[in-house]
Amino acid sequence: MSSVGSLFQPLKVGSITIRNRIQMSALTRNRATNTVPTDLxxxxYVQRARGGAGLIVSEGTLITRQGTExxxxxxxxxxxxxxxxxKITDAVHAEGTHIYAQLWHTGRVSHPDAPQQKLAGTPVYAPSAISARGGKFRFLPGEPGYTKPTAIEDPTVIxxxxxxxxxxxKEAGFDGVELHGANGYLISQFLDSNSNERTDQWGGSVVNRARFGLxxxxxxxxxxxxxxxxxxSPAxxxxxxxMALPETLETFRYFISEADHLGLSYFALLRYAPHMDIEIDGKLRATQHDIIDSYRSYIKNSKVFxxxxxxxxEGAKLVEEGKIDGIAVGFNYVTHPDVANRIRDGKPFDNAPNFPGMQIGTGDESQWNIGYTDYPTAA
Known part of the structure; x- marks a missing residue:
């Protein structure tokens, strides 16, 4: 444990103290029944709390009906x-772990033909009427891509x-909330000048594009x-x-510094991840740059994961160097319920991913445990 010992020191996050510095990041798993959380x-979540997570962040949790992928x-x-x-938060707390809800609005990357969007009875909304390129709604006939959204008339409603x-x-017992401002969803869409061409107070300048998220x-x-x-996810x-690198740096340095002034519990900074990049017109879409070097100095009042x-x-070394306060682990938590314990004990991440079952969420619900709750802990 000596080489990773810094990850196993308690950390004050907002008003709570978590038992270690390993966060389970939000991971969409597609197992709710008609949008309602289930016993499965x-x-x-209990498996992963029992496996040592200091802080669990729930899967992206929709704030209103949307036709998501x-x-x-x-x-x-x-x-x-x-x-x-x-039921989930009570069970997680019983294992000694804290849990935040990640609040999610997908904006323009919803689809009007998705059942939940039809039930909502509203269009797909976004900052501007600009469709995202790419995407694939595998549960819709023909696997359509993104469509042109309707511009939000009054952002204060959302x-x-x-x-x-x-x-x-709060009523559900979550210890806090994490705003999903990453990965091209609604907050990102307001920040990005390529998806936000508004000419009112919610678009145009960096200050205006950052206004909605703030x-x-x-x-x-x-x-x-x-x-x-x-x-x-500035990359x-x-x-x-x-956006181009100069505009990316200006936009996210402003947004991050202004958000930090509000007194947040933490920032989760997602660095460039090749598997999350996409190719459009023969080019990779991301703006690759060093997230810690570019933005860490703008965070003075909040913790950083x-x-x-x-x-x-790597995470323990960065904590020791004072560059971050903890790590947020994503994919390994899909396939290993005991990520924190494995890191502590020097055990490998050797569970093979069940890709067909990973995002199943369709068909026979009696099979939804496959690729979800059937991964073993280390001996």
Whole structure:
């Protein structure tokens, strides 16, 4: 444990203290029944709490009905959903782990023909009427890509939806909320000049493009105080976002520094991840640059978790050097319920991924445990 010992020191995050510095990052797993969390989901989260996670961040949790690519993603707008999540948070707390809800609005990367979007009775909304390139809705006939969205008329309506989602998360027993500001979803779409061509106070300048995300964070803080976090992915790429490097640096340095002034519990910084990059017109979409070197100095009041293929030894070294406060582990948590314990004990990540079962979320629900809760812990 000596080489990774710095990851196993307690850490104060907002008003809570987590037992170690290993966070399970949000991972869409597509196992909710008609957007309501299930007992199978509870089993999944309990396994990972029991496996030593210091802080669990829930899978992306929709603040309102949307036609996402993940047909069985959970939401947090109804009493039934709150009750389902409460079972999960109580069970996670019983294992000595804390849990945040990641609040998610997919914006333009929803589809009007998806069943949940039809039930919502609303168009697919985005900052501007600009469609994302790429995408594939495998559960829809013909596997269509993204469509042209409707520009949001009044963004304050959606800011209120975020506030209400935070209130529901608090009722459901979550210790805090993480705003999903990464991976080309709604917050990213407002920040990015290629997806936001508004000419009002919500678009144009860096200040205006950052306004929506900052106002959402203020709304979340009105509910949760200091227990509000945000995840960002300045390198972009995924879901067709990304600007030239000078504009990327200017935009995210402003957004991060202004968000830090609000007094957040932490930033989750997703560094460039090749598997999340996409190729458009023969070119990779992402704006590759060093996330820690570019933005760490702009965070003065909040903790920092680094996400994106960070191993135990690398993460421990970065903690020792004062560059980060902890690591956020993604993919390995899909296939290993005991990530933290394996890092502590020097055990390999040797469970083979069950790719067909990983994002199943369709068909016979009695089979949803396959590739989900059936991965073994280390001996």
């Amino acid at each position: 989901m509870k089993e999944y 993940w047909e069985n993603a959970p939401g947090i707008w109804s009493p039934e959903q709150v009750a389902g999540w409460k 800011i209120e939806q975020y506030r209400k989602a935070a209130a529901n998360a 106002e959402v964070l203020k709304a979340l803080k009105s509910v949760y105080g200091e227990n509000v976090a945000v995840k960002v 972009g790429g995924y879901n067709d976002v990304g 680094l996400n994106g293929g960070v191993g135990g030894e």
